[in-house]
Amino acid sequence: MFRTPHILIVGGGYAGFYAAWHLERRLKQSEASVAILDPRPYMTYQPFLPEVVAGSIEARHVAVSLRRHLRRTTVLSGRATSIDHVSKSVHARMNDGREVELAYDTIVVTAGAVTRTLPVPGIAESAFGLKHVEEAVAIRDAFLTALDRAADMPKGPARTRALTVTFIGGGFAGVEGFGELLSLSRAALKRYPEISPDELNFHLVEASERILPEVSAKTGAWVVRSFEHRGARVHLRTTVTSALGGEVILSSGERFESDLIVWTAGIAANPTISKHTDLPINQRGLLIVRPDLRIGTDDHPVVDAWATGPACTTGDAWAAGDNAAVPDLTRTASPPYAYTVPNAQHAVRQGKRLARNITKTLRGGVTRPYRHRSLGTVATLGLGTGVFEAGPVVIKGFLGWLIHRGYQVLAIPTWERKIRVASVWVTALFLGRDVVSLASVQRPRHEFVSGGRLELRTTSEEGLADAA
Template sequence: MAVKSEPTRILILGGGYVGLYTALGLQKKLRANEASVTIVDPQPHMTYQPFLPEAAAGSIEPRHVVVPLRRVLRRCHVLTARVNKIEHERKTVTVEAADGHIEQLGYDVLVVALGSVPRLLPIPGLAEQGIGIKTVGEAIYLRNHVLTKLDEASSTLDPDLRKRLLTFTVVGGGFAGIEALAELEDMTRDASTYYENIEPDDIRWVLVEAAGRILPEVRDTLGVWTVEQLEKRGIEVYLSTAAKSFENGHVVLSDGTEFDSDTIIWTAGVKANPVVAESDLPTDKRGRLEATAALNVVGHSDVWTAGDVSAVPDLSRTEEDPTATCPPNAQHAVRQARHLAKNIIASLRGGKPTDYYHKNLGAVAGLGLHKGVADAMKMKIKGFPAWLFHRAYHVHAMPTFNRKVRIMLDWALGGLFKRETISLGQINNPKEEFNRASKS
C-alpha cells in the first residue's frame, strides 16, 4: 500500500491585503489534504487602509474597515503573532505569539507579505509627538484626540494654549496624508458648529510636504487643483518644505516658519518591514525583497512575495524603464495576491507560474464629504463625481460582502443623520475613573 504524503505546509507571513487575498484564493482552490495554510499576523484582522481617514472622521464605523481573519479564513490556521526572524536556509520562521512566548514555525512553501512600516526620519520630537494613521487603532485614537483638543480649547482661558490646541499639523502629501487631512479638517469644521466659542476660522490645519507637489500618483494639474481646493478651505500648504523639529510640540520648518501644535500627524512615507532585510533572502537597496515577475523571491522557487515588502517588476512600464517596479498601493497588492494564489496552486500541481502584469488604472482620493479628485481611465475627475468614484471603487475593493454592506449602511445613515462627531477620549485611558475611585 502506498504511503500517503503529508500535505504541503504553506506559511503566509502577514495578514494585510496580500496575506488575506492569497489565503482566500488558496482555501478556495486547494483540494482536500493537498496543503495546509497558516497565516501569521500580530492582529487578528486585516485592515482596509484606504478607509482609515473616513473611519477617523466618523463617516465609517472603525470595526467595519477591518476583516476578521478567523471568520473568513475557515480552512486556514490563523496565528496571532509577530514575525521576528526568517531563516530560509533552515526553512523556519521565529515568531512571538500573543502571550509573549517565542516559537519556531516550519514550512515547505513561504509567502512573505509583511507589508510596510512608517518611514521615520531623525527629526527631534517626532517619536514623542507624532501620530500615524496606518492602523485602525491609530484612526480611532486620532478621532478622539482631535475632538478632545476642541473640548480643551473651548474650556481654556489661555489664548496661547487655545491657539496651540486648535492647530493641527499633517506631514506628508501623498494619498494617506491628503485624505487624512481633508477628512479630519472637514470633521472639525462640522464639529465646531456645536461649540459656542469655537468658529471654523479658529481652527488651523497645516500641511507640510518636502516635495514640490502633492499626490504624485495623479497628473500635475490635478495636484495643483487639489492644493487650490485645500487653500480655499483655509488649510495652509507648505510645499518644498521640510520639518526640522517637533520638540515639545513646537514645529520648526525648513523655511523658518515656527508655530506650536498639539497634533502632529506623520504620513511621510513607508518602508518595507525591516524583518526581510535581516533575513537570508535577497533584498534591494530599499530593503524590499527582490522578486520575479511571477512573484517568486529571486533564486527561490519555494518563496513567494508581493505587496509593499517586495520589488515586483512592473511589466507595464519596463519598456520605458527596465528597472521599474510596481508602486506600493492597494491596487497592485490585491491583484498581485490573487495572481499569487493561482501561481502557488499551479506550482503545487507541477505547472508553470505566469508573470504578473497589470496596467495601473489610475488613482482616486477623497477630500472630505462630497469632495474628491481622481485620475482614472485617462480622465480627470474633480469634486462630487470624483468623491462618488472614490467611494464606488473602494467599496468594490473592500473584502467580503459583509463589510461592503456595513460600510454602505454607514454612509446611508451618515447621509440621513450626519456624521458622529463625538469624542470617546476615555478609550485612550480607560482605567482613569476606576483609579480615581480607588483613591477616594
C-alpha cells in the same frame, strides 16, 4: 508516505489575506495546509482610514477578521522576527510572549512595510502615524477632545495650540487624512458656537514641490488650491526640523505650536525582511521577485542561488505587496524592470495571482506573471469632495468623491464588510456626523482606579498616555 505540503504566509495585510483567501478557494484540504502569521487578528483596509478619522466609517468596519473569513487557514497571532530559508523556518514572537520556530514547505512573504520615520526631534514623542485603525481612532478622538477643551478656554496661546493640526507628508495617506479631518472640523464647529472657524489652523507640510505624486502635477495643484480655499495652509518644499514639546519648527523658519501632529511621510522596508532573512533583497531592503512573484530572478531562482538541501524545490518561496520589488510588466517587459508602486490596488491583485501560481505549482502547472495596469487613482478630500484620475480623464469635486466611495466599497473584501460600510454611509446622510470623542477608552480603568479623583494634565500628557 506522502506528506501534505505546508504553506506559511508571513503577514496578514492585503496581499497575505487575499493569498490565503484564494488558496482556500482553489486548493483541496488534501493538497496543502495553510497558516497565516500576523500580530493582528484582522486585515486593515487602509484606504478607509481617513474616513475613520472623520467618523464617516466605524473603525471595526475597516478591519476584516482573519478568523471569520479564513475558515480553513490556521491563524497564528505573532510577529516574524527572522526568516531562515535554508532550514525552511520562521522565528516568531507570539503575542503571549513565546518565542517559537515555525516550519514550512512553501513560504509566502507579505509582511508589508512600516511607517518611515526620520530623526526629527519630538516626532517620536508627540506625533501619531496613520497606518493602523488604532491610530485613525486616536487622531479623531484627540481632535474632538481638543475642541471640547478649546471651547472652555479663553483666547490665547493655549487655545490656539489646541486648535492647530499639523500633517507631515503629502502622499495619499497624508492628503486624504488631512482633507477628511478638515471636513470634520467644519461640521463639528456647528456644535461649538464658542469657536470661530477662523481659529482653526490646519497645516500640511510636504518636502517636495508637489503633493500626491501619483496624480498629475495639474491635479495636485488643484488639490492644494482646494485646501487653501477651505482655510488650510499647504507648505511645499518644506520640512519639519523639530516638534519638541509640540512646537513645530519648519525649514522655512516659521514656527507654531500644535497639539495634534500626524506623521505620514512615506513607508520604509520592513526590518524583519531587510535585516533578518537569508532571502535575497535589493538595496532598498525589498525582496527580489520574478514576474510570477517567486522570490529570486529569472536567471537565479532563490532555491538555486541561496538555498541548499534535498528539501528545496523550485517555487517554494514567494512574495508580494509592499515588502517585495515586483516587476511592473506594463512599463518594461524585460530586465532591468521598473517596479509596481506600493499601493492597495497592486497588493490585492498580487495576492490573488500568488494563490493562482502556488496552486499551479503544486499541481505541476505553469505559472503566469503578474501584470496589472492601473484602473486609475481616486482620493477623498473630505465629505463631498474628491478626485479621480485615469490617464487624461480627471474628475474633481462631488463626482470625484462619489467615484472614490463607489470604488472603495467595491474593493473592500467580503460582502459582510461592504454592507456594513454602506449602511453607515446611508445612515450619516440622514443623521449627520457623530462628533462624540471617546478618547477615555484609551484608559478604560482610569476612573475605576482613581475613584473619580481630579487630575489636571495637559493635552500632550493625555495624548502620550493614550498612545501608551
